[in-house]
Each structure stands twice: as structure tokens, then as C-alpha cells.
Amino acid sequence: MTHPIRALEDQDEPALLRDQFRQLLRYRALLAVGVVVGLIGGGYLALSGAETYTATGVVLVRSATADPFATGASADKGINIGSERQTAVSDTVGELAARALAKxxxxxxxxxxxxxxxxxxxxxxxxxxxxxxxxxxEQARSRAEALADAYLEHRRQRTEDSIENMAQGYRAQLKPLEEKRDLLEEQVGASGADDVSSARANLIVSISELSRKISELRALDATPGYLNQKPVAPKEPTGAGLPMLLGLGGVVGLALGLLLSWVRLVFDPSVRSTRELVRSIGAPLLGTLPRERGAPDGLLAIGRSGSRLAEEYRAVAFRLAYDPAFAESRRLLVTAPRGDNAAAAGAAANLAAAFAEMGRDVLLVEADLRTPSLARELGSAAHEARPP
Known part of the structure; x- marks a missing residue:
């Protein structure tokens, strides 16, 4: 019979997940140990860790500009904010701030x-x-402000050095032009040639252009930025408090407990569900025998009124009797004991009785030749199970 196997394999994914979760909950001790370990770790971190305080300052970065109030003027030309962020954490800024703090x-x-x-x-x-x-x-406030001021000072020095270097380059170009202009003026005074006057006029234009560029560089506003928000001494320590750390510890501990339970479940060789049983033995599931409490002693359940065990034996016998693979080619049914012989004897006797109730000819053979007890235990019950 293959349809019971298909019924188990075709379970939907949520049902399988619920089944696995229920199996994990069997290991409550591991879950409790994980939660306790997480709570202890969270409490230890909360009580043993030193309190720290964080102060924050906000700096607006701007570039040098000739007239910040002119229409269309922008102070963000040529700013790479990613590079500025790297500059803010550089050793140069750290050394400037350290010198200021030492004072x-x-x-x-x-x-x-x-x-x-x-x-x-x-x-x-x-x-x-x-x-x-x-x-x-106070330490957090003063050091945050010192680092922000050191960054602005470093950027201001860098901007002024760039302006000075450009101005020196223009002055280096201007000096030979001025010398040549003076020489041409002497020549114009001596000869008055037109070509000399034209060359002198061109030199004057070039000198005026360079002088204009130098003047523009000197007029640049080199303000590197503004400290828009000064750091303020925090009133409360930074970081998670005791309740939050305990909560996080409990969550992490629960995850640890689930992991331990899963590992224990993976390496547990026992069969935990009918699905695993069918998969392991490669045979169909014919039925599940219930445990009856308060049932009278005796091997046969067939014949008891209102017995769930008897009804399950009848259902198993019915499936076997009308299974084409068993009814057509198999006439021998063996129940092999595993450990105690009573379970195998009970299964054989009850299945035989169920087949007899269905009108089948049944021969029940006990293969235990050393200590045969099936006939003695059945006694007259075997005659009571026969159909009228």
C-alpha cells in the first residue's frame, strides 16, 4: 500500500514546521539553560561594564569663495564630503586636538x-x-569640541596654504614680465618705435591679468566651515541599560537553547513521528495502536466492547485484507518480537481474530518453541472471537 506514504509526504510546509517546533519543545531543559545563560550574560555586561558618555557636535563644511553674498554664489563647490570625513579622523587632526587639550x-x-x-x-x-x-x-564634551575645532583649523590652514601657493605661482610669472616691461619702456623712450610700443602694451595686458588673479586670490574668504552645533555634556550614559541588556540576553539565550535543542534532535536516533518511521523502514503505515488505560488483563482486544485498540486492529486487518499486493500474492503474515514477546503475540492474536471476524480462514502458529504460551493465554477467548 502506497497511499498512506503519499499522505504523509504531501504534508504542507507549515505543518512540517509545526511538527519540528513541537519536537524542539521536548527539550525544555536545554531551552531553560539557554535562557538562563543569556540572562546571566546580559546582567554581567550591564553591571560590570563601565559607563560611557557620548557628546556630539555638528560642523558645516564650506569651500573658499570670493563673495559669499553674491547672487548664485555657492559654498559647496569642489567639496568631496567623503574625503572630508576621512580627513576628520586623520592623525593630523588628532595631533592638533591633542595639543589643544594638553593646554x-x-x-x-x-x-x-x-x-x-x-x-x-x-x-x-x-x-x-x-x-x-x-x-x-565633561571629557566627552571637551574632546568632541576640540576635535571639531582641530578639523576646522586644519582645513583653514590647508585652504590658506593652497591660496598662498597659487599666489606665489602667479607672482613668479609676473616678475619676468615686469622686468621685460621696464626694459621696453627704456627702449620706447630712446627710439619711440611703434613695434616696441605694441609689445609693451601686450606685456601690460598680461601683467594686469596676473595682478587681477593675485588680487582675487587674496580676496577669497577662506572660512573652512562653521560649528553649527556645539557639543553638550550628556546627562545620561550611552548604551543599553540593564532592562534592555537582560531582554537581549534572554532572546540570545533562547536562540542558543533552540540551537542546542536542534543539535540534540539531529543526533537523537529515536523515531519521533510517523513520517520518520515510514521514511526509515520504507513501508506503509497501516495504523497506530492506542494505549488503553484501565483495560482488563488479557491478550485479545477483539471482543471487548468499546475498545479503541480492537477497532484499530480491525482497521489494520481490513487494509491488509483488501490490499492487492497482500491479498493476491502474500498469504503469510509474521509478527516478529523486539524485546518482550508479549507485544508481538498480542498483535498476532488480535490480527488473527480480526481476520476470523471477516470470515477468513486463519491459522495462528506460535514460533516460540522454548516457552510456548500463546495457546494457554488465549484459552477460551479464541473460541469467543469466532464469527457466528
Whole structure:
């Protein structure tokens, strides 16, 4: 018979998941151990960890511009905010901030100072958030402000150095032109030639252009940015409190307990469901024998009024009797004992009685030649199970 197997294999996925979850709940001790371990770990982290405080300052980054109030002027030209974020956590900024803090009686190494710094950039903005985590609220505030000021100072110096380098380049081009202009002026005064005057006029135009560029560079506003939000000393420590850590510990512990239960379930050789039984032996499931409480002693369940066990034996016999594979080619049915012989003897006797009730000719043979007891235990019950 194959239809019982198909019925088990065609279970829907939610039903299989529910079955597996119920099997995991059998190992309640492992689940409880996982939850307890998680709670202990969360409590330990909450009570043993030192309190830390975080202060945050917001810096608006801008580029140098000639006239910030002119129509269409923009202060974000040429700014790569990703590069600026990397600059904010560089060693140069850390050293500048460390020197400033040393003057305020807070000596700290640049590497240790940068270890507590976190710089982020909100999307679609030219702002940088300087967040510093310290041991005390005042330490977090002062170091966050020192790092933000050091970044602005470093950027201002970098901008002024760039302007000065460009101005020096223009002055280097201007000096030989001025010398050549003076020489042509002497020649014009001596000869008054038109070609000399034309060359002198061209030099004057070039000198005027270079002078204009130098003047524009000197007029640039080199302000690197603004500290829009100064860091404020936090009033409460940063991080999760005791309730949150206990909750997280309980969740992690429950996950650990489920993992341990799953491992225990995987390596458990016992059969836990009819589906696993059918899969392991490769045979159909004919029925499930219930356990009857308070049933009278005796081997035969057939003949008892209202017996669930008898009805299940009848159902098994009916399936066997009308199974084409068994009815046409198999006439011998063997029940082999595993451990106690009573279960196998009971199954054989009840199936034989059920076949007899159906009008089949049944021969019940006991193969235990050393201690035969089936005939004695059946006694007169075998005659009572015969059909009228």
C-alpha cells in the first residue's frame, strides 16, 4: 500500500514546521539553560561594564569663495564630503586636538583620542557629526569640541596654504614680465618705435591679468566651515541599560537553547513521528495502536466492547485484507518480537481474530518453541472471537 506514504509526504510546509517546533519543545531543559545563560550574560555586561558618555557636535563644511553674498554664489563647490570625513579622523587632526587639550590640562595621546571619535555624514548634506565617547560627560564634551575645532583649523590652514601657493605661482610669472616691461619702456623712450610700443602694451595686458588673479586670490574668504552645533555634556550614559541588556540576553539565550535543542534532535536516533518511521523502514503505515488505560488483563482486544485498540486492529486487518499486493500474492503474515514477546503475540492474536471476524480462514502458529504460551493465554477467548 502506497497511499498512506503519499499522505504523509504531501504534508504542507507549515505543518512540517509545526511538527519540528513541537519536537524542539521536548527539550525544555536545554531551552531553560539557554535562557538562563543569556540572562546571566546580559546582567554581567550591564553591571560590570563601565559607563560611557557620548557628546556630539555638528560642523558645516564650506569651500573658499570670493563673495559669499553674491547672487548664485555657492559654498559647496569642489567639496568631496567623503574625503572630508576621512580627513576628520586623520592623525593630523588628532595631533592638533591633542595639543589643544594638553593646554586645557587634559593630556591625551592622539591615537587614544581618535579611538573614541566617530565621524558621520548625514545623507545629502555637507555636515559632519563629531561624536566622541568618553568616561565622563565633561571629557566627552571637551574632546568632541576640540576635535571639531582641530578639523576646522586644519582645513583653514590647508585652504590658506593652497591660496598662498597659487599666489606665489602667479607672482613668479609676473616678475619676468615686469622686468621685460621696464626694459621696453627704456627702449620706447630712446627710439619711440611703434613695434616696441605694441609689445609693451601686450606685456601690460598680461601683467594686469596676473595682478587681477593675485588680487582675487587674496580676496577669497577662506572660512573652512562653521560649528553649527556645539557639543553638550550628556546627562545620561550611552548604551543599553540593564532592562534592555537582560531582554537581549534572554532572546540570545533562547536562540542558543533552540540551537542546542536542534543539535540534540539531529543526533537523537529515536523515531519521533510517523513520517520518520515510514521514511526509515520504507513501508506503509497501516495504523497506530492506542494505549488503553484501565483495560482488563488479557491478550485479545477483539471482543471487548468499546475498545479503541480492537477497532484499530480491525482497521489494520481490513487494509491488509483488501490490499492487492497482500491479498493476491502474500498469504503469510509474521509478527516478529523486539524485546518482550508479549507485544508481538498480542498483535498476532488480535490480527488473527480480526481476520476470523471477516470470515477468513486463519491459522495462528506460535514460533516460540522454548516457552510456548500463546495457546494457554488465549484459552477460551479464541473460541469467543469466532464469527457466528
Amino acid at each position: 586645557d590640562a587634559d593630556p591625551v595621546d592622539a591615537g587614544d583620542l581618535l579611538a573614541g571619535l566617530q565621524v558621520t555624514n548625514p545623507p545629502n548634506t555637507l555636515t559632519l557629526r563629531f561624536s566622541y565617547t568618553g568616561d565622563t560627560p
